[in-house]
Amino acid sequence: MPEAVPVSLSERLESVNEREDNNTALIVHPQRRQSWVWRALGVAGLAVLVAPLISVASWLVPGEAPIDPTNYALRTRRVLQSTPLIDGHNDLPWLLRIELQNRIYDGRFDPTQRLLGHTDINRMKQGLMGGQFWSVHVHCDKAQKHFEDPSWLVRDTLEQIDVAKRFIAEYPDIFTYCTTPSCVRKAFKSGKISSMLGIEGGHQLGGSIAAIRQAYDLGVRYITTTHNCNNAWATSASTVAAGGEDPGLTAFGAAYVREMNRLGMMLDLSHVSHQTMRDVLSLTQAPIIFSHSGAFSITPHLRNVPDDVLRGVRRNGGIVMAVFVNRFLNMKDPSAVTIHDVVDHIWHLAEVAGWEHVGLGSDFSGTPHTPAGLEDVSKFPDLVELLMARGATDDQIRLLVGENLLRVWADIERRGQEVRAEGSRPVEDEWEGRKWHTHYRSSPYMYRSTRERAIREEWGEPNQFSVGKSGKHEQKVVKADEDI
Numbered sequence: 001m002p003e004a005v006p007v008s009l010s011e012r013l014e015s016v017n018e019r020e021d022n023n024t025a026l027i028v029h030p031q032r033r034q035s036w037v038w039r040a041l042g043v044a045g046l047a048v049l050v051a052p053l054i055s056v057a058s059w060l061v062p063g064e065a066p067i068d069p070t071n072y073a074l075r076t077r078r079v080l081q082s083t084p085l086i087d088g089h090n091d092l093p094w095l096l097r098i099e100l101q102n103r104i105y106d107g108r109f110d111p112t113q114r115l116l117g118h119t120d121i122n123r124m125k126q127g128l129m130g131g132q133f134w135s136v137h138v139h140c141d142k143a144q145k146h147f148e149d150p151s152w153l154v155r156d157t158l159e160q161i162d163v164a165k166r167f168i169a170e171y172p173d174i175f176t177y178c179t180t181p182s183c184v185r186k187a188f189k190s191g192k193i194s195s196m197l198g199i200e201g202g203h204q205l206g207g208s209i210a211a212i213r214q215a216y217d218l219g220v221r222y223i224t225t226t227h228n229c230n231n232a233w234a235t236s237a238s239t240v241a242a243g244g245e246d247p248g249l250t251a252f253g254a255a256y257v258r259e260m261n262r263l264g265m266m267l268d269l270s271h272v273s274h275q276t277m278r279d280v281l282s283l284t285q286a287p288i289i290f291s292h293s294g295a296f297s298i299t300p301h302l303r304n305v306p307d308d309v310l311r312g313v314r315r316n317g318g319i320v321m322a323v324f325v326n327r328f329l330n331m332k333d334p335s336a337v338t339i340h341d342v343v344d345h346i347w348h349l350a351e352v353a354g355w356e357h358v359g360l361g362s363d364f365s366g367t368p369h370t371p372a373g374l375e376d377v378s379k380f381p382d383l384v385e386l387l388m389a390r391g392a393t394d395d396q397i398r399l400l401v402g403e404n405l406l407r408v409w410a411d412i413e414r415r416g417q418e419v420r421a422e423g424s425r426p427v428e429d430e431w432e433g434r435k436w437h438t439h440y441r442s443s444p445y446m447y448r449s450t451r452e453r454a455i456r457e458e459w460g461e462p463n464q465f466s467v468g469k470s471g472k473h474e475q476k477v478v479k480a481d482e483d484i
């Protein structure tokens with residue numbers, strides 16, 4: 001059975017009405033002498049106005065006719081018409097890269113038509129979607145043995161941000177690009193699908209905190225701390241699944257958490273190891289998110305969230321958005337996975353973390369296999385109906401589909417504002433293995449000590465970094481331009 005929501009929306013509505021009641025009472029002019037008849041009439045009138053709002057059942061939208069609570073299709077439609085359903089993770093931009101090399105204007109790409117795969121505009125509309133976090137993903141670079149080795153990762157991530165934004169902008173009647181929760185609500189009111197960006201892995205930023213700030217400035221609003229490889233900040237679940245150690249967050253990772261908190265950027269713990277989850281929860285000053293993960297005690301895949309972490313998320317005020325990837329939902333027989341497995345995972349997440357801390361994070365267009373009955377973005381309403389049939393109230397569904405994410409995002413933004421207001425400046429920490437270009441003899445140095453050192457050590461040639469034939473990180477000496 002679901003846990004009772006500590007404060008349901010209808011209870012909140014009641015308390016608002018009560019407050020409004022009190023306010024109304026306060027503005028009745030006390031000096032003016034009114035006969036008790038008028039006063040009684042006034043109170044009775046107010047009661048007539050307010051009573052229907054107070055007595056409204058959780059499944060009944062105010063102002064609308066009562067409906068049969070077992071009419072799940074109608075209830076779903078009503079809920080999703082008044083609350084934006086926001087999915088936490090869709091990898092369509094990755095397909096734009098690998099199938100189209102990011103060319104979306106040459107006539108081949110038309111998402112208004114039925115596409116193969118899981119995502120196109122008509123099916124998003126059928127799915128009554130109100131918002132989407134598009135993942136700007138680039139996979140780990142296997143050739144990169146050392147976090148410092150030169151790589152295409154940051155360039156390709158910039159390209160993914162670019163193509164996702166161009167895709168969103170190309171369909172202005174459908175999508176609205178958003179970087180704030182208030183934009184999401186506004187877009188929903190005007191019938192648009194808000195579109196946000198998330199980076200799926202710290203490797204995509206070269207382990208650089210300065211690069212996080214620039215990603216934020218470019219409009220990215222969450223960073224998945226790791227993907228399927230360790231990085232300068234943290235250990236990934238895949239490393240541990242492959243038999244590796246789980247040291248969790250690195251010392252430099254603590255600086256990453258600090259900067260994410262300061263920026264007011266959503267820190268995503270999907271894909272990280274369990275120790276990393278625990279380390280971040282013990283350090284963070286703001287709520288965290290899981291953009292696409294399941295429940296570990298239902299399916300013991302290391303990508304899923306264990307119960308102690310779910311309880312930590314409840315205390316932290318964050319959110320776990322349920323994933324639809326078959327192998328995370330049933331490790332023994334992924335091909336047998338159905339929409340009911342997703343219901344089981346969501347139910348467990350809600351029971352342990354609370355209905356105020358769950359959401360939806362499909363991984364559509366990123367995973368090859370999806371559950372039977374939940375094949376693509378058009379099927380979100382079917383999932384909602386099944387949750388209702390299992391006993392979820394309309395209020396709980398509103399929280400799950402979008403209200404929780406919007407609250408968590410706004411809380412993270414607010415916390416960032418507070419941290420910045422306290423005078424906290426951008427974090428300047430660097431990974432301990434970081435190397436810097438030096439060694440120009442003739443640079444117009446700012447400090448006498450550097451100039452003296454350059455002469456003493458006979459600097460003269462700048463160095464660059466390279467991966468040698470051995471695959472090891474090396475310094476490659478290039479010829480200096482003596483006129484520099």
Ligand SMILES: [Zn+2]
Nearest residue numbers: 200271292363
């Ligand atoms: Zn993923």
